[in-house]
Amino acid sequence: MGKTIAEKIFDTHLVDKPFGDVSVLRLDRVFCHEITTPIAVQDLVARGKDRVFDADKIKAVIDHVSPAKDSKTAMQGKILRDWALRHGIKDFFDIGQNGVCHALFPEKGFVRPGFTIIMGDSHTCTHGAFGAFAAGVGTTDLEVGILKGVCTFKEPETFKIDITGTLRPGVYAKDVILEVIRQISVNGATNMVIEFTGPVVDAMGMDQRMTLSNMAVEAGATSGICLPDMTTVQYLWPFIKDEFQTPEDALAQYSQFCSDPDAVYAKKKTIDVSSLEPMVTFGFKPDNVKPVSQMTGTPVDQVYIGSCTNGRLEDLREAAAEVAGKKINPGVRAIVSPATPDIFSAALDEGLIKIFMDAGFCVTNPTCGACLGMSNGVLAEGEVAASTTNRNFNGRMGKGGMVHLMSPATAAATAVHGVITNSDRFKS
Amino acid sequence: MKDFQGNMLCLDRADINTDEIIPARYLTEISKSALKPHLLEDLVLDGFNPDTDLKDVRVIVSRGNFGCGSSREHAPWALEVNGINVVIAPSFARIFRQNMFNCGMMAIELPDDQVQSLFELGAGKKARLCIDVENKTLLATNDSGKELKIEFPISEFDKTLVKTGGWVEFADKNY
Ligand code: SF4
Numbered sequence: 001m002g003k004t005i006a007e008k009i010f011d012t013h014l015v016d017k018p019f020g021d022v023s024v025l026r027l028d029r030v031f032c033h034e035i036t037t038p039i040a041v042q043d044l045v046a047r048g049k050d051r052v053f054d055a056d057k058i059k060a061v062i063d064h065v066s067p068a069k070d071s072k073t074a075m076q077g078k079i080l081r082d083w084a085l086r087h088g089i090k091d092f093f094d095i096g097q098n099g100v101c102h103a104l105f106p107e108k109g110f111v112r113p114g115f116t117i118i119m120g121d122s123h124t125c126t127h128g129a130f131g132a133f134a135a136g137v138g139t140t141d142l143e144v145g146i147l148k149g150v151c152t153f154k155e156p157e158t159f160k161i162d163i164t165g166t167l168r169p170g171v172y173a174k175d176v177i178l179e180v181i182r183q184i185s186v187n188g189a190t191n192m193v194i195e196f197t198g199p200v201v202d203a204m205g206m207d208q209r210m211t212l213s214n215m216a217v218e219a220g221a222t223s224g225i226c227l228p229d230m231t232t233v234q235y236l237w238p239f240i241k242d243e244f245q246t247p248e249d250a251l252a253q254y255s256q257f258c259s260d261p262d263a264v265y266a267k268k269k270t271i272d273v274s275s276l277e278p279m280v281t282f283g284f285k286p287d288n289v290k291p292v293s294q295m296t297g298t299p300v301d302q303v304y305i306g307s308c309t310n311g312r313l314e315d316l317r318e319a320a321a322e323v324a325g326k327k328i329n330p331g332v333r334a335i336v337s338p339a340t341p342d343i344f345s346a347a348l349d350e351g352l353i354k355i356f357m358d359a360g361f362c363v364t365n366p367t368c369g370a371c372l373g374m375s376n377g378v379l380a381e382g383e384v385a386a387s388t389t390n391r392n393f394n395g396r397m398g399k400g401g402m403v404h405l406m407s408p409a410t411a412a413a414t415a416v417h418g419v420i421t422n423s424d425r426f427k428s
Numbered sequence: 429m430k431d432f433q434g435n436m437l438c439l440d441r442a443d444i445n446t447d448e449i450i451p452a453r454y455l456t457e458i459s460k461s462a463l464k465p466h467l468l469e470d471l472v473l474d475g476f477n478p479d480t481d482l483k484d485v486r487v488i489v490s491r492g493n494f495g496c497g498s499s500r501e502h503a504p505w506a507l508e509v510n511g512i513n514v515v516i517a518p519s520f521a522r523i524f525r526q527n528m529f530n531c532g533m534m535a536i537e538l539p540d541d542q543v544q545s546l547f548e549l550g551a552g553k554k555a556r557l558c559i560d561v562e563n564k565t566l567l568a569t570n571d572s573g574k575e576l577k578i579e580f581p582i583s584e585f586d587k588t589l590v591k592t593g594g595w596v597e598f599a600d601k602n603y
Contacts, residue, residue, distance in 0.1 A: 019583060019584040019585035021585065039501075072457070076458065138501035150599065374453065391447075394447070
């Protein structure tokens with residue numbers, strides 16, 4: 001009987017099965033940020049267990065509120081910084097080098113196909129785009145990950161979602177994942193791994209695959225995995241070129257993790273996206289999704305382009321192309337937050353930052369900021385945002401605020417018109 | 429082992445997410461006790477007032493997909509510091525469920541019809557619930573004397589975590 005990629009990763013990382021139904025897995029990476037890690041560190045200290053299993057396998061960043069906005073967030077940063085220093089964690093990214101974790105860590109080459117990764121952050125599933133098993137965990141799991149380099153998981157069941165057809169111009173990975181969540185609902189993949197396959201995924205670059213995997217958790221999934229292929233290898237090549245003679249060798253090595261043709265899936269679904277339009281959410285759940293064309297004219301107060309979902313270079317390019325030579329509507333304010341310093345820098349070189357500034361956008365430093373309603377663009381009560389982030393929960397961007405999730409192109413068009421609207425890039 | 433008995437509160441809505449259990453704006457707290465006054469503060473639900481209705485509650489009964497959304501363990505902690513060590517629902521988000529047991533608390537999954545009977549038992553009445561971890565049973569009673577005894581599923585692993593007080597101690601000893 002064949003195996004899925006998740007099963008193969010589990011097999012190669014199994015440490016123990018203490019009670020039959022739970023697997024204790026060895027971890028290749030433990031990622032940390034300043035919101036969930038300090039409390040784990042404090043607890044380890046309190047238990048007299050202030051140790052780390054392997055300082056080289058732990059990567060840490062201050063990204064959620066950066067620079068610190070008040071004494072409390074400054075203290076969270078301080079606890080993380082002091083801890084990284086005390087344990088010799090070299091890959092610690094502080095102000096100036098920091099960016100949104102799920103954009104920064106892949107960019108630094110910390111992820112490999114076949115890896116097991118945990119982080120105290122629900123969008124850790126993003127790293128599944130590289131063919132890794134990456135899952136968000138709570139603080140206690142994080143503590144044990146830091147301390148012992150292990151984590152427990154139930155044997156994964158896999159939901160295979162085949163994306164077929166061809167995307168129309170102006171329709172992106174964000175629209176695809178919103179459509180997937182609309183179809184399978186917010187708990188359609190609870191306790192399962194989603195495996196994204198099919199020609200549309202094969203044709204996507206890593207930026208788009210990360211957008212796809214990023215929102216797997218919004219359908220309840222533990223992880224959202226794309227199978228490693230030449231696109232994955234090319235992205236990683238600068239980091240692995242000393243390990244392999246040729247990219248083909250790397251691919252041969254990574255392909256051993258790919259699901260077998262006769263692998264057994266808990267669920268399967270095929271979604272043909274040939275007629276898919278740009279999509280947008282309308283309520284407080286990520287499966288409240290409609291075509292943008294049915295929401296046209298909905299007024300918004302703020303437009304936000306950024307986050308681990310859509311703050312990457314390709315996203316900024318699509319958004320900039322939409323606003324180039326235009327001004328944002330006087331009725332809205334617009335914020336763009338490049339997700340990492342390298343993305344920021346590349347956007348500067350390509351002239352994208354100038355385009356945004358000329359259009360009237362506020363350009364912020366790389367940070368999570370407004371995405372979780374903690375800084376850099378929190379909404380007032382009753383305000384509405386058009387946002388490229390991943391959660392539209394009530395109050396997510398600020399108490400009493402509402403969020404419509406959409407692609408960067410749609411968000412940029414919405415900034416120009418002041419109301420939700422399809423981008424010029426979409427030809428219906 | 430924690431205490432698993434007391435007054436029951438029914439929250440009649442599915443998909444109650446962790447932002448509703450404890451809003452993101454309190455994530456900057458670095459102590460658990462600071463979360464206490466903010467439990468379920470953002471939950472908008474007919475007939476529910478977080479300021480008055482959480483007093484002396486020890487058990488929450490709710491609908492499916494409880495605890496979805498962010499992975500923050502602040503959600504179980506916000507429950508814990510309010511003395512609520514048990515949530516009962518037809519299903520839970522994976523991370524929330526695991527966080528509960530990791531902290532030595534209980535997320536009990538029951539079929540829809542049994543959850544429904546708990547809701548009926550609690551409707552408009554004061555109801556109490558008492559859990560026997562060893563025998564995997566719970567006993568619900570309301571103030572008109574109605575009783576409901578239910579057997580619940582719990583894995584050996586989760587039971588061990590509940591009995592040893594959580595995953596950190598267990599893992600450090602065993603791995
Ligand atoms: S950008 Fe938003 S969703 Fe992504 S890690 Fe930051 S807060 Fe979480």
